[in-house]
Structure formats: C-alpha cells, structure tokens
Amino acid sequence: MSKIGKEMAASNVRLTESQVIVNTTEAYLLAVKAKQLTEVARSYKALLDELQKNVDAAVKHGLKTRNDALKVQVKRNEVELNIQKADNAYRLACMNLCQVTGLDLNSNISVDENSVKETGIGSDAKALSQASIESRPEFSILSNKTKLAQKKVKLVQSDYLPTVAAIGSYSYLDGMELAGKKLFKGNGAFSVGVTVKIPVIGYLTEGVHKTRSARAEQRIAQLEQEELNEKMTLELTQCANNYSESVLEMDITRKSTIQAEENLKMSKQQYEVGLEPLSDYLEAQALWQSAKANEIEARYQNQLAYMKYLKAKGEL
Numbered sequence: 655m656s657k658i659g660k661e662m663a664a665s666n667v668r669l670t671e672s673q674v675i676v677n678t679t680e681a682y683l684l685a686v687k688a689k690q691l692t693e694v695a696r697s698y699k700a701l702l703d704e705l706q707k708n709v710d711a712a713v714k715h716g717l718k719t720r721n722d723a724l725k726v727q728v729k730r731n732e733v734e735l736n737i738q739k740a741d742n743a744y745r746l747a748c749m750n751l752c753q754v755t756g757l758d759l760n761s762n763i764s765v766d767e768n769s770v771k772e773t774g775i776g777s778d779a780k781a782l783s784q785a786s787i788e789s790r791p792e793f794s795i796l797s798n799k800t801k802l803a804q805k806k807v808k809l810v811q812s813d814y815l816p817t818v819a820a821i822g823s824y825s826y827l828d829g830m831e832l833a834g835k836k837l838f839k840g841n842g843a844f845s846v847g848v849t850v851k852i853p854v855i856g857y858l859t860e861g862v863h864k865t866r867s868a869r870a871e872q873r874i875a876q877l878e879q880e881e882l883n884e885k886m887t888l889e890l891t892q893c894a895n896n897y898s899e900s901v902l903e904m905d906i907t908r909k910s911t912i913q914a915e916e917n918l919k920m921s922k923q924q925y926e927v928g929l930e931p932l933s934d935y936l937e938a939q940a941l942w943q944s945a946k947a948n949e950i951e952a953r954y955q956n957q958l959a960y961m962k963y964l965k966a967k968g969e970l
Contacts, residue, residue, distance in 0.1 A: 655805045662798045669791040672970040679961050681747070681754040685765045687954040688744035691947060695737045698943040702730045705939075709932070722932050729936055733943075770953070773901075773960040782894035782963065787886045789968030796879040803872035810868045814853050814861035821847040886966070893959065893966040900956040907949040914938075914945035 706726045712718035749759045757763070787793050824844045853861070921938035924930035964970050 655802060655809070658798045658802050658805065662795050662802075665791040665794040665798070669795070672791065672965050675970050676961050676965055678751075678754050680958055681751040682765060683770065683954050683957050685744065685747040685751050686767050686770055687950055688740065688747040689765055690767055690950045692737065692740040692744050694943060694946045694950065695733060695740045697946075698939065699730065699733045699737060701939050701942075702726060702733060705935070706730060718932075725932060725936065729940075770957060772904075772953075773897075773956060782898060783891040785890060785894075785967040787883065787890055787967060790886060790966075791968065792886060793883065793968070796875075796882055800872070800875045800879050803868070803875040807865065807868040807872055810861070810864045813864075816853075817851045819849045819851075821849070890963075890966040893963040897956070897959040897963045900952065900959040904949075904952040904956045907945070907952040911942075911945045911949045914942040918942045 706723070709718055709723050709726050713720060713723050748763055748765070751757075751765075752759050752761050752763060822845070918938045918941070921930055921935050925932065925935040961970070
C-alpha cells in the first residue's frame with residue numbers, strides 16, 4: 655500500500671507539472687498575440703497616415719472635398735484608440751506572464767513572436783481522438799486508487815485471520831559451591847510451545863462489517879475509475895475536435911489574409927487612378943486589418959488547442 659501511495663504521489667506531481675506547462679504556455683501565447691495585434695494596428699495606422707497626406711494634398715489643390723479628408727481622419731482616430739487598447743492589452747499580458755512564472759509584475763520582459771512554431775500533426779479529428787488516455791497521470795492515479803482499495807480489503811481481513819505463535823526456550827541452572835560442594839548441579843531444560851488464536855467472535859461481530867465497508871469502498875473506487883475514464887475519453891475527443899477545427903480555421907484565415915492583401919493592392923491602384931471611391935479604399939484597408947487580426951487569433955487558438963490536446967492524451 656505504501657508503494658502504491660508513492661506512485662500516486664508521483665502521478666500527482668506530474669499532473670501538477672502538466673497543468674503548469676499549459677498555464678504558462680497559454681500566458682506566453684496571449685502575450686505574443688497581444689504584441690502581434692499592436693503591430694497590425696500600427697501597420698493599419700501607417701496606411702491611413704499615408705492616405706491622409708494624399709487626401710490633404712488633393713483637398714488643397716481642389717481635387718478632393720473636405721468630406722473625404724474627414725472620413726480618413728475618423729478612421730485614424732479609431733485606429734489610434736485601437737493602438738492604445740492593444741498596447742494596454744500587451745502590457746497586461748506581460749504582467750500576467752510574470753505572475754504565472756513567478757516574476758515581479760513590473761519586470762521588464764518581452765516575447766519573441768517568431769518563437770511560436772506551427773504544429774505539425776494532422777488535422778483528422780477521428781484519428782486524433784483514437785489516442786489512448788492511459789499515459790495521463792489521472793489514469794494512473796485512478797488505477798492506483800482502485801488497487802489501494804483492494805489492498806485495504808485484505809488489510810481489514812488480515813486483522814481477523816487466525817494467528818499461530820511458536821515459542822521455544824532453554825534454561826540452565828548451576829548452583830554456587832559451599833565447602834567444596836555444589837548446592838545445585840548443572841542442569842538444563844528445553845521447552846517448546848505453540849499458541850493458536852482464532853478470533854471467531856470478533857470477526858462475526860466487527861470483522862464482517864469492516865470487510866463489507868472496505869469492499870464497498872473498493873466498488874466505489876472502481877465505479878469512479880470507470881466514470882472518470884469515460885470523461886477523460888470525452889475530453890480527449892473534444893480536444894481533438896477543437897484542434898482539428900483550429901487547423902482548418904488557421905488555414906482559412908491565412909487564405910483570407912492573402913486575399914485581403916491582394917484586394918487592398920488592387921483597391922489602392924484603382925483609387926489612385928480615380929476608378930474607385932475613397933470609401934471603397936477605406937473599406938479595403940479595414941478588411942485587411944480585420945483579416946490580419948483574425949489570422950493572429952486563429953494561430954493563437956491553434957497553439958492553445960494543441961497544448962490542451964497533448965495534455966488530454968498525457969504527453970506533457
């Protein structure tokens with residue numbers, strides 16, 4: 655029973671370590687996402703700044719109306735607010751990362767967005783969900799808990815089993831001398847005894863109830879193991895589905911970003927030659943910014959889903 659308890663303690667340590675890895679990775683990925691969103695917001699502002707200069711120059715020469723300049727200015731005001739929000743989000747994400755890793759909240763840290771690599775496993779949810787849960791520390795803890803309950807039944811029964819004791823002794827007596835004669839001559843004696851104890855009354859009155867209670871606890875542990883194993887299997891399937899969906903979402907958002915960049919390029923060309931109104935060009939810029947933000951969010955969710963999938967199948 656002590657060996658089983660030692661194994662359970664080791665599994666608990668591993669379970670805690672895996673949860674720490676997930677929490678730390680999530681905090682780091684959140685900081686990376688926040689940093690990337692600030693860069694997208696600044697890139698969007700750079701586009702609007704360039705457009706603002708061109709529109710102001712056109713208004714000055716009578717080629718554009720004041721209304722066009724105001725439209726661009728409104729967009730610039732919005733993006734300046736978004737930049738402030740993005741900076742605040744990045745600062746809070748860094749503080750959260752410090753808190754998770756045990757650093758001072760005001761520590762000066764930075765994250766490398768290039769350190770996050772794309773996951774390389776497949777996206778077939780059915781194949782992913784067929785992984786085993788037997789490597790999870792929770793599975794080991796539940797199995798050992800059931801074994802411990804089985805050992806407890808034997809331990810209770812052992813208190814009421816017959817006991818046999820064998821006793822052996824040897825004695826030697828040699829008297830003191832008086833007037834050259836021994837009062838007692840040297841003499842040895844050997845004795846052997848056997849005792850048998852059968853706790854019939856104690857077993858019938860107390861042992862039966864304790865044994866039944868221990869067996870009930872064993873059955874409860876078995877049922878708990880079966881139930882939680884099913885829940886872990888469901889969790890593994892859900893994590894596999896989430897990861898599979900995140901891979902698809904990441905591919906779609908990446909394509910959308912490429913299309914938004916091409917649309918922005920064409921819209922800029924048509925606007926500069928007067929074939930497209932300013933509102934359409936502003937919309938193309940907004941679509942590009944939204945597509946970039948969605949791609950960053952999809953990449954973040956993909957990395958997080960991957961970590962949770964590894965934890966669900968016990969590979970952290």
